[in-house]
Amino acid sequence: MSEALELAQRALRAAEGDEALALTNSERSGLARFAGSEVHQPTLIENDVVELQIVRDGRVGVAVANRTDDEGLRALAARAAEAADSAPADPDLPGLAAKAEPPAVEGYDEETAALSPEDQAHLAAAAIEASSLDLYGFFTSGLTEVAIASTTGLAVSQSMTDSCIFALAAEEGESGHAEQTSWRVGEVDPAEAARAAVAKAERTRDAIELEPGSYRAVLEPYAFAELVLYFAYDAFGALGLLEERSYAFGRVGEKVFDERLSLADDGLDPGGLPKAFDFEGSPKTRVQLIDNGILRDVVWDRATAKRTGRETTGHAPPSSLRRWGPLPFNLSVAGGEAESTEDLAELVGDGIYVSRLHYLSVVNPREGVITGMTRDGTFRVRGGRVAEPLVNLRFTVSMPELLAELPGLTRDTALVNDASYYDERYPSGVLAPAVATAKFDVTGTGSTPGI
Amino acid sequence: MRELCDEAVSAALAAGASYADARVVLRRAQTVATRNGRVDRLDDIESDGVGVRALVDGAWGFACDRRLSKEGAEAAAAKACAFAKAATGGHRRALAPVEPGQGEYRTPVERDPFEISLADKVAHCLRAEEGMAHEDVKVTSAFVRAQREKRVFVSSEGAATDQELVECGGGIDAMASRDGITQIRSHPSAHGGSSSQAGWEYVESLAFEREAPRVAEQAAALLRADPCPSMVTTIVVDAEQMELQTHESVGHPTELDRVYGTEAAYAGTSFLKPGDLGSLRYGSEHMNVTADPTTPGGLGTFAFDDEGVPAQRVPVVAEGVLRGFLASRETAARIGSGSGGSMRADGWSRMPLVRMTNLHLEPGEGSLDELIAGVDEGLFLQTNKSWSIDDKRLNFQFGTQVAWEIKDGRLGRMLRDATYTGQTPVFWSSLDAVAGPDEWRVHGLTNCGKGQPGQHAHVSHGTSPARFRNVQVGFKS
Numbered sequence: 001m002s003e004a005l006e007l008a009q010r011a012l013r014a015a016e017g018d019e020a021l022a023l024t025n026s027e028r029s030g031l032a033r034f035a036g037s038e039v040h041q042p043t044l045i046e047n048d049v050v051e052l053q054i055v056r057d058g059r060v061g062v063a064v065a066n067r068t069d070d071e072g073l074r075a076l077a078a079r080a081a082e083a084a085d086s087a088p089a090d091p092d093l094p095g096l097a098a099k100a101e102p103p104a105v106e107g108y109d110e111e112t113a114a115l116s117p118e119d120q121a122h123l124a125a126a127a128i129e130a131s132s133l134d135l136y137g138f139f140t141s142g143l144t145e146v147a148i149a150s151t152t153g154l155a156v157s158q159s160m161t162d163s164c165i166f167a168l169a170a171e172e173g174e175s176g177h178a179e180q181t182s183w184r185v186g187e188v189d190p191a192e193a194a195r196a197a198v199a200k201a202e203r204t205r206d207a208i209e210l211e212p213g214s215y216r217a218v219l220e221p222y223a224f225a226e227l228v229l230y231f232a233y234d235a236f237g238a239l240g241l242l243e244e245r246s247y248a249f250g251r252v253g254e255k256v257f258d259e260r261l262s263l264a265d266d267g268l269d270p271g272g273l274p275k276a277f278d279f280e281g282s283p284k285t286r287v288q289l290i291d292n293g294i295l296r297d298v299v300w301d302r303a304t305a306k307r308t309g310r311e312t313t314g315h316a317p318p319s320s321l322r323r324w325g326p327l328p329f330n331l332s333v334a335g336g337e338a339e340s341t342e343d344l345a346e347l348v349g350d351g352i353y354v355s356r357l358h359y360l361s362v363v364n365p366r367e368g369v370i371t372g373m374t375r376d377g378t379f380r381v382r383g384g385r386v387a388e389p390l391v392n393l394r395f396t397v398s399m400p401e402l403l404a405e406l407p408g409l410t411r412d413t414a415l416v417n418d419a420s421y422y423d424e425r426y427p428s429g430v431l432a433p434a435v436a437t438a439k440f441d442v443t444g445t446g447s448t449p450g451i
Numbered sequence: 452m453r454e455l456c457d458e459a460v461s462a463a464l465a466a467g468a469s470y471a472d473a474r475v476v477l478r479r480a481q482t483v484a485t486r487n488g489r490v491d492r493l494d495d496i497e498s499d500g501v502g503v504r505a506l507v508d509g510a511w512g513f514a515c516d517r518r519l520s521k522e523g524a525e526a527a528a529a530k531a532c533a534f535a536k537a538a539t540g541g542h543r544r545a546l547a548p549v550e551p552g553q554g555e556y557r558t559p560v561e562r563d564p565f566e567i568s569l570a571d572k573v574a575h576c577l578r579a580e581e582g583m584a585h586e587d588v589k590v591t592s593a594f595v596r597a598q599r600e601k602r603v604f605v606s607s608e609g610a611a612t613d614q615e616l617v618e619c620g621g622g623i624d625a626m627a628s629r630d631g632i633t634q635i636r637s638h639p640s641a642h643g644g645s646s647s648q649a650g651w652e653y654v655e656s657l658a659f660e661r662e663a664p665r666v667a668e669q670a671a672a673l674l675r676a677d678p679c680p681s682m683v684t685t686i687v688v689d690a691e692q693m694e695l696q697t698h699e700s701v702g703h704p705t706e707l708d709r710v711y712g713t714e715a716a717y718a719g720t721s722f723l724k725p726g727d728l729g730s731l732r733y734g735s736e737h738m739n740v741t742a743d744p745t746t747p748g749g750l751g752t753f754a755f756d757d758e759g760v761p762a763q764r765v766p767v768v769a770e771g772v773l774r775g776f777l778a779s780r781e782t783a784a785r786i787g788s789g790s791g792g793s794m795r796a797d798g799w800s801r802m803p804l805v806r807m808t809n810l811h812l813e814p815g816e817g818s819l820d821e822l823i824a825g826v827d828e829g830l831f832l833q834t835n836k837s838w839s840i841d842d843k844r845l846n847f848q849f850g851t852q853v854a855w856e857i858k859d860g861r862l863g864r865m866l867r868d869a870t871y872t873g874q875t876p877v878f879w880s881s882l883d884a885v886a887g888p889d890e891w892r893v894h895g896l897t898n899c900g901k902g903q904p905g906q907h908a909h910v911s912h913g914t915s916p917a918r919f920r921n922v923q924v925g926f927k928s
Contacts, residue, residue: 034539036713037539038538038539038540041713042513042535043801044512044530044531045514045515046515046516047500048517060490061495061569062495063494063497065497066498067517087493088573088577117537118533121538124539125539136712137716175715243628245589245590250631320494322491323484323486323492358719358841359839359841361848363836363868363870364868366632371848371870373839373840392842392846394846394872396848396926421904423905444872451720
């Protein structure tokens with residue numbers, strides 16, 4: 001039995017006589033953050049967090065603590081019980097998940113789990129030393145163990161590793177970015193990421209402005225993944241569908257996107273950051289959200305599934321995010337036929353090339369309208385080739401319109417890190433290709449690349 | 452807790468640190484949220500631990516431990532030093548001199564929010580939801596929160612502080628849908644309501660029940676409102692949206708770590724340069740911005756920051772000219788001015804960063820009605836809906852939940868889906884009036900993100916409604 005599951009079982013025993021579910025998250029991580037080619041904010045974190053959910057007569061209360069001795073767990077149980085007693089009964093409560101065997105998934109790597117703080121610092125140094133420009137970013141790796149035990153017989157745990165090199169090469173008037181993420185540190189090459197960031201940065205000097213308007217565009221995986229993620233959180237969760245406020249409402253089963261587009265949420269894919277179960281302990285399943293342009297489904301948890309007589313798909317969020325309803329944490333866009341972003345530029349002909357985005361915000365969730373800025377490598381595309389650099393551009397796009405005509409997608413996909421490491425560590429990322437779109441709306445210009 | 456900090460600092464010095472500080476934080480937070488008449492979230496969270504920061508040969512290291520024991524404190528100190536020693540770089544870091552802070556501080560509260568039962572908090576939310584019942588409103592939600600944080604800090608230079616900060620707050624939302632349109636109204640703010648360092652009396656002052664019917668009716672009315680047209684016009688921005696405008700386009704760009712590039716990889720940098728201090732025209736003469744961690748009720752209120760620097764009120768922009776940066780001891784030494792005072796950490800497991808405390812747009816004169824009366828044609832914009840700004844904090848775009856047409860100095864019809872955009876110094880230069888002290892309110896937000904690993908900061912902004920001329924609303928045609 002893993003230590004995380006043992007802790008969950010101990011917390012469960014502290015909830016004497018009640019229906020209960022204990023969830024533990026144990027984190028051992030290091031993040032060597034650098035700026036100006038110096039490691040300036042190195043952070044080591046070790047924490048064990050226990051969340052205890054108690055159910056009494058249809059009333060639910062949750063308490064969380066990181067004191068794991070017996071006294072601490074007894075206090076935790078008392079607070080959870082008080083919370084449950086304070087809640088009105090919920091007749092629609094789906095109850096705790098029944099015992100289920102989670103799927104066998106990958107996502108744990110001994111070498112990654114064993115990295116020491118010195119190793120993490122050296123991997124950051126490898127990126128810094130490979131960069132001919134000032135480098136900003138971080139190397140991080142972590143071991144996260146999540147376990148759930150319940151009075152309904154659940155006893156599941158998963159050990160996850162993750163590693164990421166994030167490299168932003170930047171000086172006055174030029175900047176470029178690259179990153180690599182994997183649950184196997186052996187697949188992450190900090191020096192290669194740094195060199196890619198430098199190569200991109202060197203092409204951004206003397207950036208010029210662009211008139212606002214609608215452009216055809218190439219979006220690198222970093223840019224496309226972030227757009228898909230922001231759209232998906234509003235559009236592909238069951239709660240938004242049931243509450244008639246998401247783009248998916250009234251469109252399930254309709255062909256609304258380019259037929260080249262297929263999108264799944266797939267926690268089982270070893271190419272991503274695999275997950276065996278969700279925050280209710282339900283087994284993860286692969287959900288086809290878009291199939292050749294047809295909006296097929298959204299993701300479900302036990303509460304939303306009960307409202308419609310369905311089964312959960314294993315997408316319950318942590319309790320702190322419950323207001324969002326079930327969420328897709330393992331988005332995966334199927335690759336297409338293009339061999340490279342150069343091929344996509346040929347398909348675009350005349351337009352722009354976008355490497356990366358900054359500060360996205362959903363302007364209209366019902367219509368999938370998102371605004372944000374490009375950064376660290378925006379270029380004009382002329383005659384089917386990537387041409388002069390552009391300043392950072394403000395865009396305001398309708399995602400359904402952006403996805404309505406995708407002249408090409410690259411065959412290869414990249415795992416784009418989605419974790420910003422707030423709160424407890426929970427590795428997540430999006431598998432995405434680069435794409436060409438017929439419609440990317442530029443609505444303003446901003447700062448130049450660089451520091 | 453003081454002893455634990457002392458032991459951690461001693462262990463760090465013994466491991467080779469030239470400077471070290473330790474912070475024990477005991478945090479308790481309660482959240483009660485209801486949605487469509489049912490409890491959506493009812494939790495009680497505790498998180499305790501010690502964080503140790505060490506400067507070894509000019510390099511920082513930070514480590515933490517959840518164990519509040521001598522063993523835990525010493526382990527964190529040893530790991531912080533080891534990580535610092537492994538850090539790549541030239542490392543010539545210095546700290547601005549400061550008299551070591553010593554003392555205690557407690558948030559004054561009338562009614563401890565933890566003495567209000569969870570059941571009463573649930574009832575408070577459900578009553579507010581009942582007030583938002585409306586045939587077009589598909590989702591009603593309400594929430595209240597409370598937090599108590601005990602922070603004990605010790606540095607190797609002799610700082611020793613003990614503070615207990617108490618917060619509470621909440622908010623309500625009504626989401627209406629009809630014929631393919633969805634609209635939302637919120638009170639007192641969107642995206643997490645508003646909070647204050649205060650007792651339960653603050654939550655009661657938000658008057659959920661009184662405001663609930665208006666919130667629902669306006670959400671429903673927005674379904675029938677015309678979309679806001681694109682144009683260049685005069686806008687009057689309400690105090691709540693001015694909070695975010697000030698936060699994003701003044702607060703973040705004046706953080707000195709961003710100016711020096713150390714946030715480049717995540718939150719971004721700044722259009723400001725160190726040499727701009729004292730000379731850069733940020734906005735019109737009506738623009739006066741002050742950082743003040745002594746503001747009663749502010750979420751950024753304390754007696755000492757997380758470097759033990761005493762709280763101090765400082766001008767950031769005076770009559771439109773840049774007069775100050777938000778700084779740490781390290782960045783203050785680098786720019787050769789001040790002693791920091793804006794270092795804050797999220798809990799015990801994160802390294803302190805330069806953060807906003809309470810950043811205020813100082814009031815001007817007159818009322819909101821007088822601001823509106825001075826507009827022949829324009830818009831009155833209320834309550835944030837969306838927000839985005841570029842990595843140097845120049846190009847921004849904000850959306851608001853509601854816009855009201857202004858014609859001949861009077862409010863007219865309601866409009867939906869309004870956005871406005873601009874370039875920071877150009878926009879602030881178009882400021883021609885800020886309403887007076889009677890309209891000035893302190894708003895507290897709890898979702899300011901920064902740093903890697905990520906940290907949330909709780910900050911407040913005092914603002915009045917303000918008027919800007921020649922602003923692009925919607926998109927340039």
